[in-house]
Amino acid sequence: MKKDNWRLAYHLMPPDGWLNDPNGLCEADGVYHVYFQYAPNTPAPDGRMARTWGHYAGPDLINLSFKGVPFWPETLDRDGCYSGSALVEDDGTIDLYYTGNIKEPGDYDYIHDGRLSNTILVKTDANGDTYSDKHLLFGTKDYPKDCTRHVRDPKVWKEDDQYYMVLGARMNDDSGAVLFYESLDGVSWRLLKIEKTGEPFGYMWECPDYFELDGQPVLSFCPQGLEAEDFRFQNNHQSGYCLLGGELRGKQAFRPFHEWDMGFDFYAPQSFVDDRGRRIMIGWAGLPDKPYGNPTDQRGWENCLTVPRVLFKKGDKIVQKPISGLKRLRTHPSRPDAEGTLTLPDASGDIEIAFADPDAGWQIQIGSGVRVSYNGCIVRLTLDAQTGCGRDERLAQVDGVRNAKILVDRSILEIYLNGGETVFTTRYYEDFEADRSLDVTFGCEGADIYAWEMRPMPANQIYDEEENDIEV
Known part of the structure; x- marks a missing residue:
């Protein structure tokens, strides 16, 4: 189990x-x-x-x-x-x-x-x-x-x-x-x-x-x-x-x-x-x-x-x-490279990005099957068939992206653009292997990125401490 x-x-x-x-x-x-x-x-x-x-x-x-x-x-x-x-x-x-x-x-x-x-x-x-x-x-x-x-x-x-x-x-x-x-x-x-x-x-x-x-x-x-x-x-x-x-x-x-x-x-x-x-x-x-x-x-x-x-x-x-108050759950701060990869060992994190040019295109790959991108005033949230379980693509028209905040939590993403003017929420289902390690890969030239891993809040710790009685 x-x-x-x-x-x-x-x-x-x-x-x-x-x-x-x-x-x-x-x-x-x-x-x-x-x-x-x-x-x-x-x-x-x-x-x-x-x-x-x-x-x-x-x-x-x-x-x-x-x-x-x-x-x-x-x-x-x-x-x-x-x-x-x-x-x-x-x-x-x-x-x-x-x-x-x-x-x-x-x-x-x-x-x-x-x-x-x-x-x-x-x-x-x-x-x-x-x-x-x-x-x-x-x-x-x-x-x-x-x-x-x-x-x-x-x-x-x-x-x-x-x-x-x-x-x-x-x-x-x-x-x-x-x-x-x-x-x-x-x-x-x-x-x-x-x-x-x-x-x-x-x-x-x-x-x-x-x-x-x-x-x-x-x-x-x-x-x-x-x-x-x-x-x-x-x-x-x-x-x-x-x-x-x-x-x-x-x-x-x-x-x-x-x-x-x-x-x-x-x-x-x-x-x-x-x-x-x-x-x-x-x-x-x-x-x-x-x-x-x-x-x-x-x-x-x-x-x-x-x-x-x-x-x-x-x-x-x-x-x-x-x-x-969510900041109290932050741990292990880091400064990922704007064109590098961040590994979240527990698939749980808080990522803040300040873009150098609000009009420049960028893309972020989350795990194997989720991509967030911006190009030509359109933000795209795209999931592949396995990760999305039927979710495919959602679009938003945005006149430039100055900043982004991405909350990653194992099987949910919340993405806040321009200080919360535009928000995307989606469930996603990464095919984790033995652990929950998740890679986030950035294609955000010139951006400043700050990232933290996130600890479980008390109500959810029990699910990390006890084994599931269902074969997964």
């Missing part, structure tokens, strides 16, 4: 089973919480396999521990505790809001009939140790009549003692929208407005998130059903944001849509503000209904989250930068 060389060093992943959307992100009384969609390999207490939430917590976003499953599907959510969010109250307690999914047995399309979506509230303490009973706030019969049965993913926040909630929706005319609700107590809610673009922009908007950056309203959402273009909407489902004009309580105008990430694997991001005032976003490094694979499913686990990213407004766009 061997260790699983695709297990990650500094990205959160499930102990076993399936992970997808980040949920309930918050900091309460100095404790950070990262909940996530989780389908463990072991049955729920009722004996069924279940889609529910998993939970990591700790004093910061690096030193996290897995705390298990906070609640399991019951009557109100018998077919899954779906995505939701957290609101930290003034007394330090946490309100968890999420969608309880019910699929009625029968011959239904589960779009216009046969599905119930319950918006549910569960309360917990600042440590996330004890959980209240589930409280049904409203359900399918309470949503606007021009909605289909696809209404989900509540994100809740508070302004001036007023509670607000956004829900993603698919309307009966197959257009996506966001439902805005308001409440005085976080329990009794009324519809405030429905926001959508003037022309249909996809048939469904999932995982909405509303926040302000430097006083600018932002709506993040995941539109489904957009037609692919050469340099936009290259995945089967997208994830991005619009800056909004106008006030929250009135009609707001949508400015152009920007994708959060141009890679193969990014979806369902959620953000929160910590006690330091940082707007931090975490995404699922995956995609629903994807046309490519993750061979880790044969090893009993699948998917991971991105590293936490701090958001900053820059002109009419938002830039993303990995949290500075």
Whole structure:
């Protein structure tokens, strides 16, 4: 038996089973919480396999521990505790809001009939140790009549003692929208407005998130059903944001849509503000209904989250930068040659590059099957058939590349260009031999390169210390 060389060093992943959307992100009384969609390999207490939430917590976003499953599907959510969010109250307690999914047995399309979506509230303490009973706030019969049965993913926040909630929706005319609700107590809610673009922009908007950056309203959402273009909407489902004009309580105008990430694997991001005032976003490094694979499913686990990213407004766009706390995992610094090779003995590293000429072409080979290159205002991320498991190429138009940051972590890459103006995230699966040694070869004439190996964060050390019980 061997260790699983695709297990990650500094990205959160499930102990076993399936992970997808980040949920309930918050900091309460100095404790950070990262909940996530989780389908463990072991049955729920009722004996069924279940889609529910998993939970990591700790004093910061690096030193996290897995705390298990906070609640399991019951009557109100018998077919899954779906995505939701957290609101930290003034007394330090946490309100968890999420969608309880019910699929009625029968011959239904589960779009216009046969599905119930319950918006549910569960309360917990600042440590996330004890959980209240589930409280049904409203359900399918309470949503606007021009909605289909696809209404989900509540994100809740508070302004001036007023509670607000956004829900993603698919309307009966197959257009996506966001439902805005308001409440005085976080329990009794009324519809405030429905926001959508003037022309249909996809048939469904999932995982909405509303926040302000430097006083600018932002709506993040995941539109489904957009037609692919050469340099936009290259995945089967997208994830991005619009800056909004106008006030929250009135009609707001949508400015152009920007994708959060141009890679193969990014979806369902959620953000929160910590006690330091940082707007931090975490995404699922995956995609629903994807046309490519993750061979880790044969090893009993699948998917991971991105590293936490701090958001900053820059002109009419938002830039993303990995949290500075990741630097605490750095070890063995080096200065690779701009046209040389860096060997990462554990396939885990942090690479920073300053290019001598922003307009000059360059290329970087990562392992045997991944190439990142720039030429003629186009950045290409290319994976070969074996390494990509169906992932091939993603493109982005960029007016020069001044700098790059590449996070390498065994079976995931996060690539940040121009200080996080353009980002690519992808899973990749190097055919490691006895160990995880990975070569990164640079063709970046004149560039200054700094590199570090990265130590595993505490939550992931167990996977390096224990041998896998699956032949790999």
